[in-house]
Amino acid sequence: xxxxxxxxxxxxxxxxxxxxxxxxxxxxxxxxxxxxxxxxxxxxxxxxxxxxxxxxxxxxxxxxxxxxxxxxxxxxxxxxxxxxxxxxxxxxxxxxxxxxxxxxxxxxxxxxxxxxxxxxxxxxxxxxxxxxxxxxxxxxxxxxxxxxxxxxxxxxxxxxxxxxxxxxxxxxxxxxxxxxxxxxxxxxxxxxxxxxxxxxxxxxxxxxxxxxxxxxxxxxxxxxxxxxxxxxxxxxxxxxxxxxxxxxxxxxxxxxxxxxxxxxxxxxxxxxxxxxxxxxxxxxxxxxxxxxxxxxxxxxxxxxxxxxxxxxxxxxxxxxxxxxxxxxxxxxxxxxxxxxxxxxxxxxxxxxxxxxxxxxxxxxxxxxxxxxxxxxxxxxxxxxxxxxxxxxxxxxxxxxxxxxxxxxxxxxxxxxxxxxxxxxxxxxxxxxxxxxxxxxxxxxxxxxxxxxxxxxxxxxxxxxxxxx
Numbered sequence: 347x348x349x350x351x352x353x354x355x356x357x358x359x360x361x362x363x364x365x366x367x368x369x370x371x372x373x374x375x376x377x378x379x380x381x382x383x384x385x386x387x388x389x390x391x392x393x394x395x396x397x398x399x400x401x402x403x404x405x406x407x408x409x410x411x412x413x414x415x416x417x418x419x420x421x422x423x424x425x426x427x428x429x430x431x432x433x434x435x436x437x438x439x440x441x442x443x444x445x446x447x448x449x450x451x452x453x454x455x456x457x458x459x460x461x462x463x464x465x466x467x468x469x470x471x472x473x474x475x476x477x478x479x480x481x482x483x484x485x486x487x488x489x490x491x492x493x494x495x496x497x498x499x500x501x502x503x504x505x506x507x508x509x510x511x512x513x514x515x516x517x518x519x520x521x522x523x524x525x526x527x528x529x530x531x532x533x534x535x536x537x538x539x540x541x542x543x544x545x546x547x548x549x550x551x552x553x554x555x556x557x558x559x560x561x562x563x564x565x566x567x568x569x570x571x572x573x574x575x576x577x578x579x580x581x582x583x584x585x586x587x588x589x590x591x592x593x594x595x596x597x598x599x600x601x602x603x604x605x606x607x608x609x610x611x612x613x614x615x616x617x618x619x620x621x622x623x624x625x626x627x628x629x630x631x632x633x634x635x636x637x638x639x640x641x642x643x644x645x646x647x648x649x650x651x652x653x654x655x656x657x658x659x660x661x662x663x664x665x666x667x668x669x670x671x672x673x674x675x676x677x678x679x680x681x682x683x684x685x686x687x688x689x690x691x692x693x694x695x696x697x698x699x700x701x702x703x704x705x706x707x708x709x710x711x712x713x714x715x716x717x718x719x720x721x722x723x724x725x726x727x728x729x730x731x732x733x734x735x736x737x738x739x740x741x742x743x744x745x746x747x748x749x750x751x752x753x754x755x756x757x758x759x760x761x762x763x764x765x766x767x768x769x770x771x772x773x774x775x776x777x778x779x780x781x782x783x784x785x786x787x788x789x790x791x792x793x794x795x796x797x798x799x800x801x802x803x804x805x806x807x808x809x810x811x812x813x814x
Contacts (some may be wrong), residue, residue: 348416348463349386349414349415349416349419349720350414350415350416350417351412351413351414351415352412352413352414352415352445352514353396353412354402354405354406354410354411354412354413356393356429356715357389357393357395357413357415358389358392358394358395359394359395359399360394360396360399360401360430361550363395363399363430364431364434364675365434365658366401367399367403368399371400371404373691373729374400374401374403374404374461375404375407375408375439376463377463377465378404378405378408378410379403379408380460380463382629383401383402383405383410383413383414384636385398386398386413386415386416387401387402387413387414387415387416388415388416389415389416389418390417390418390419390421390426391419394426395527396418396421396426396429396433397429397430397433397605399797400415401518401808403564406724413657415546415630418569418678428555430455433811434742436508438649439693443680443686443687444687445648445685445686445687445709446648446686447474448474449648449649449686451464451466451471451474452640452650452681453485453650453651456650456651456652463760465547468489468515480709482646482705482706482732482733483638483655483704483731483732483733483734484731484732485674485708486703486704486732487662487663487666487674487700488697488728488729488731488732489698489728490727490728491719491724492721492723492724492725493720493724494519495724495754496718496719496720496722496723496745497723497749497750497753497754498513498719498720498722498723498726499513499719499753500514500516500719500721501511502719502722502739502740502778503524503525503739503740503741504722504726504737504738504739504740504746505621505738505739505740506729506733506735506737506782507703507706507735508688508711508712509702509711509713509714509729510525510527510712510713510728510740511696511699511702511713511714511715511716511725511737512525512715512716512789513522513716513717513722513725514697514716515715515717516538516574516575516578516579516694516717517574517578518569518578518713519578519581521715522578522579522581522582522694522715523582525692525713525714525715526690526692526713529581529690530582530583530690531583531584531585531690531691531692532584532585532686532689532690532691532786533583533585533586533587533588533646533681533684533685533689533690533691533692534579534583534585534586534588534589534644534691534692534693534694535587535588535610535627535681535691535692535693535701536570536579536587536589536590536692536693536695537572537589537590537592537679537693537695537697538571538575538589538590538599538694538695539592539695539736540591540594540595541568541592541595541598542591542696546607548627550585557727560658562580568595568598569598569601569602570614572598572602573602574633575602575604575607575649575694575695576589576602576603576605576608577600577606577607578667578694579606579692579694580607580608580640582692583640583692584640584643584644585635585639585644585645585646585684585685586638586639586645586647586684586685587636587637587638587639587741588614588635588636588637588684589603589606589635589636589682590616590633590634590635590636590672590677591633591634591635591636592633592634593630593632593633596613596634596636596763599636600636603636603638605752607640607641608638608639608640608641609638609639609640609641609642610636610637610638611637611638611639612655613635613636613637613655613693614634614635614637614638614655614656614680615632615633615635615655615656615657616632616633616634616635616655616659616676617631617632617633617658617659618631618632618659618660619658619660619661619662620647620661623699633679634779634793635680635793637655637688645684645687646684646685646689647683647684647720648682648684648685648686649682649683649684653683657676657679659673659675659676659679660673672700673700674700674703674707675704677700677701678687678704678707678708681701681704681705681710682708685710687709687710688709688710688711689710689711690698690710690711690712690713691710691711691712691713692713693712693713693714693715694715695715695716695719695723696714696715696716696722697799698721698725698728699714699722699724699725699726699728701714702714702725702728703729703732706729706732706733726746727746730746731785740771
């Protein structure tokens with residue numbers, strides 16, 4: 347494309363230009379003064395302006411005598427007229443990606459750049475620079491009680507707006523692929539069991555804090571379980587991954603991650619405002635989170651570059667249910683750093699749905715796997731209470747309420763007041779259930795309150811966690 351400097355007085359504004367550009371002239375003047383004349387004015391063979399009326403008026407206001415011009419020779423009068431309209435109309439048809447726009451403004455602000463030069467007014471800039479999440483009808487960290495009887499069944503796939511929740515197995519690739527529906531996740535945030543014998547003294551009948559945590563002390567089988575989960579997670583995720591773990595099993599996770607083909611980047615440290623009293627000499631007031639991605643692959647970063655790897659977030663108010671509960675704001679921080687608006691976020695250990703609520707607030711599409719049908723109910727109920735919307739069962743199209751009434755009766759079942767399910771010894775899979783993958787021992791199945799075909803603990807539920 348040939349661009350030539352031509353005297354301003356030779357250019358002729360189109361007399362029938364339907365675009366009123368008076369309000370934009372000052373902004374374009376400021377842009378030319380700061381960045382230079384970077385886009386040529388397009389004219390026809392008679393020097394009549396086709397594209398660039400605002401730039402021409404701004405150049406005159408700045409006192410410029412020469413401007414860069416491209417002569418669009420060869421266009422018929424009809425083509426020139428249509429091109430003029432299309433160029434103006436195309437701007438109206440375009441939409442902003444608010445999430446990416448916020449990131450651009452955030453970086454410009456960190457650089458100390460004059461944001462007025464972007465052409466946005468003060469109110470628009472204030473809105474773009476805010477970090478507000480979409481508000482829900484309940485507190486984001488609130489989770490409903492665990493039901494005595496579950497409505498959900500193994501294999502149920504619930505559709506919750508843009509989100510999907512499958513009652514299935516994180517170590518079974520077929521389940522993971524069904525959850526994803528043929529697409530890859532843009533990132534993952536997940537919180538597997540920690541292989542730590544939390545709870546304990548109160549035994550199986552002890553409610554609340556004293557309740558023993560199911561299948562959270564698996565011994566040598568834990569490494570095989572993590573390996574299978576990491577392999578499946580990396581198979582369907584193309585971006586950054588956050589995997590929470592206890593410090594005592596961090597080496598096991600890192601080894602499983604690397605063996606599965608993951609790249610380890612760093613450990614993000616969640617620094618809590620308080621600790622949980624235990625028998626150790628020093629009480630841990632932090633939890634590590636492995637951050638990485640698939641080796642040899644690209645990953646997406648949206649966050650500011652001035653963030654450290656120690657994140658200070660208060661424990662959820664309901665943390666007396668379990669010492670490893672995650673606050674929604676922590677999960678949402680990771681999601682905003684590693685994905686953009688409407689991206690897909692995977693969590694293979696859904697627990698009570700903290701990742702789902704974080705995605706709802708951040709405008710992402712969540713994909714959650716959860717083995718325990720009771721905790722699938724918790725996830726669905728939590729989202730419905732937070733959004734005021736109804737989840738539906740894939741295939742049937744029936745609402746969660748209708749399915750619950752059909753399976754459990756019109757009144758459903760009583761729910762325990764925000765407490766975790768009691769733990770009991772593992773049970774064998776029922777007749778006809780899928781077999782466990784090779785190398786994974788029976789100890790990795792659910793307890794007898796939720797016997798199932800799945801060869802491993804899933805989400806926060808086997809540890810009694812009420813959120814991720």
